Amino acid sequence: MTLDLRGLNPAPVTPFTEDGDVDFDAIQRLGSWLGSIDGVKSLVVLGHAGEGTFLTDDEQAEVIRAFVASTDGRVPVIAGITKEGNKTAALEAKAAVAAGAAAGLVYPSHGWLRFGYQDGAPQTRYRDIYDESGLPLILFQYPDNTKASYNLDTQLEIAGQEGVFATKNGVRNMRRWYTEIPALRAAYPELQILSCHDEYLLPTMFDVDGLLVGYGNIAPEALVELIAAGKARDYEAAHAIHERLLPVTKNVYHRGSHMEGTVALKWGLVHRGILDHATVRTPLLPLTDGADAEIAAAFASAGLGKVAVSV
Numbered sequence: 001m002t003l004d005l006r007g008l009n010p011a012p013v014t015p016f017t018e019d020g021d022v023d024f025d026a027i028q029r030l031g032s033w034l035g036s037i038d039g040v041k042s043l044v045v046l047g048h049a050g051e052g053t054f055l056t057d058d059e060q061a062e063v064i065r066a067f068v069a070s071t072d073g074r075v076p077v078i079a080g081i082t083k084e085g086n087k088t089a090a091l092e093a094k095a096a097v098a099a100g101a102a103a104g105l106v107y108p109s110h111g112w113l114r115f116g117y118q119d120g121a122p123q124t125r126y127r128d129i130y131d132e133s134g135l136p137l138i139l140f141q142y143p144d145n146t147k148a149s150y151n152l153d154t155q156l157e158i159a160g161q162e163g164v165f166a167t168k169n170g171v172r173n174m175r176r177w178y179t180e181i182p183a184l185r186a187a188y189p190e191l192q193i194l195s196c197h198d199e200y201l202l203p204t205m206f207d208v209d210g211l212l213v214g215y216g217n218i219a220p221e222a223l224v225e226l227i228a229a230g231k232a233r234d235y236e237a238a239h240a241i242h243e244r245l246l247p248v249t250k251n252v253y254h255r256g257s258h259m260e261g262t263v264a265l266k267w268g269l270v271h272r273g274i275l276d277h278a279t280v281r282t283p284l285l286p287l288t289d290g291a292d293a294e295i296a297a298a299f300a301s302a303g304l305g306k307v308a309v310s311v
């Protein structure tokens with residue numbers, strides 16, 4: 001049965017203790033809260049926001065199991081599949097299945113970010129992962145300013161492969177967006193299209209089935225409303241939500257590096273009462289002095305306060 005991701009799909013952070021170990025109590029709080037929100041369709045773990053590539057193989061499996069347990073299985077957990085080679089990625093997907101993952105978000109081979117990909121190579125990656133693991137897969141379209149951003153023919157061929165049921169699109173080039181999304185829709189009407197443009201969701205909100213975003217950690221209630229406004233073609237309502245969230249967007253995603261957004265997400269979760277601190281793993285570094293106060297002020301202005309969490 002195909003997963004229904006037509007709604008909000010947060011990509012949770014991986015909380016750590018102050019000693020740097022995975023904080024399973026905090027995972028329970030975060031997962032149970034996100035999983036209790038009407039409109040949340042899955043939790044997508046071990047991605048960039050989840051510092052997935054900074055975890056050991058054993059930790060990755062433990063994180064998947066912990067998030068599955070955090071919602072008592074009510075909300076499916078999707079795992080980022082990030083290993084460099086097809087064989088290692090396929091084995092990673094197989095381990096994710098054993099840990100309870102319901103689907104996989106397939107990252108490009110990281111060498112492609114610098115050197116580009118050979119025509120036909122991305123298709124083999126999805127095929128090999130699915131053949132080995134049987135895990136339903138999500139096509140991940142990287143930003144246009146990387147060499148791992150798939151051209152339209154490549155996207156169409158991957159979307160047509162067995163096991164691929166959705167795409168997470170973060171191309172960040174509106175000329176391509178307005179050309180390629182309609183082409184994917186026409187070719188595969190059942191393909192679920194999810195935007196991951198955290199830093200400017202509004203322009204993509206009216207063309208998608210849902211969101212797959214790290215932003216879903218910190219403002220799930222508002223993003224559920226934004227999705228509803230987009231599906232209703234209610235621009236005025238969507239724009240109002242966008243404007244209310246804009247101070248948060250600026251303080252989380254309009255920083256020097258997109259990677260800083262992960263640290264800022266954790267500070268946001270501190271403000272909302274889910275985390276006690278914003279510990280990350282290197283090579284991520286703490287934000288500059290005063291950033292936590294700036295983020296707290298932005299959340300307050302957007303009406304995003306502490307949440308009650310029952311575990």
